[in-house]
Amino acid sequence: MALTGPPLVAEPPVPPVASPGARLLAVLALAPVLRLAVVRHAVPPGRATRTGCGACGAPIGLARPWPALGPAARCGRCRARVGPPPGAVEFAVAAALGTLLLVGPPVVVLAATAWWLGWAIPLVFVDAAVHRLPDRLTWPAAAGTWLLLGTAGLAGAGPGPWLRATVAGVVLALLFATSTLLLGRRGFGLGDAKLALGVGVLLGWYGWTVPVAGLVLALLLSGLVGVALLATRRVGWRSHLPFGPFLVLGTLATLLTTPLP
Structure with a gap:
């Protein structure tokens, strides 16, 4: 007589867990959005929000020119400095992430x-x-x-x-x-x-x-x-x-x- 056991049930696949490095990159991806908010609103009281490069007038947004909202903080057309110093927003985002992880x-x-x-x-x-x-x-x-x-x-x-x-x-x-x-x-x-x-x-x-x-x-x-x-x-x-x-x-x-x- 053949021995039979309980039917094998396939275990559900374990969803992949993002590494800490991947989570950090995902959070830092928000830096361009925050840099855009700074560029738009860092104007004297009473003036309209900024929409373009102060040197050449190139429009600044999340689509183009992207380098203006990256860590280098440079206009994609004339390479002029735009907004906060290079890497400053990214450092602030990383510090905020560290605070969230420590406070928990x-x-x-x-x-x-x-x-x-x-x-x-x-x-x-x-x-x-x-x-x-x-x-x-x-x-x-x-x-x-x-x-x-x-x-x-x-x-x-x-x-x-x-x-x-x-x-x-x-x-x-x-x-x-x-x-x-x-x-x-x-x-x-x-x-x-x-x-x-x-x-x-x-x-x-x-x-x-x-x-x-x-x-x-x-x-x-x-x-x-x-x-x-x-x-x-x-x-x-x-x-x-x-x-x-x-x-x-x-x-x-x-x-x-x-x-x-």
Whole structure:
């Protein structure tokens, strides 16, 4: 008698897992989109967004000329410098990816953090270049972060962290806006207040003291840089440093140094 065993069942194929290098390349592929946002919005207040090379007028977009949005930051027609320094946006994207990997929050909170970083990176370069934080970048950063964290609350975190994040964002934004009303040009700008709204929402998710820590770190960073620039006589006492980059850096430092649940 022939011996028979249970029928063999073919195991489903295991989907290939992308290597860390492939994931890094996929994230860095977003750099041209962020560089385009910087090029478009890094214009003085009151002017239309930039659509072409400042030297030859060649149109700048994701299709052509591609080199203008690559790491070399050169116009595809005249090879003039366009936008932030070569490799700067790519380095910022890699640093943001490293922050996400080190912080490692739950998936939906990770998505909210990635969303905020995606808008914060071009805001840093725009503010550093022309001292402005455009509404087209600050509002989506805050609104998307708030909505994604609300989804995280519905997914199991509960309403508590989301309500705390909402209050923290509003309070931080009002603090910045009040300084603008009371101090005028010597205070923070309204763009800083709108950026602070998203910062407060993101950090407020983790606790009441976390946004305070982020603000303190941002103030310390701006103070240290200001003192260094004064000591080297690169700026005068009446110079005004853009605060947006320091607020973003303070937020990242807080995410990396604060024990998060």
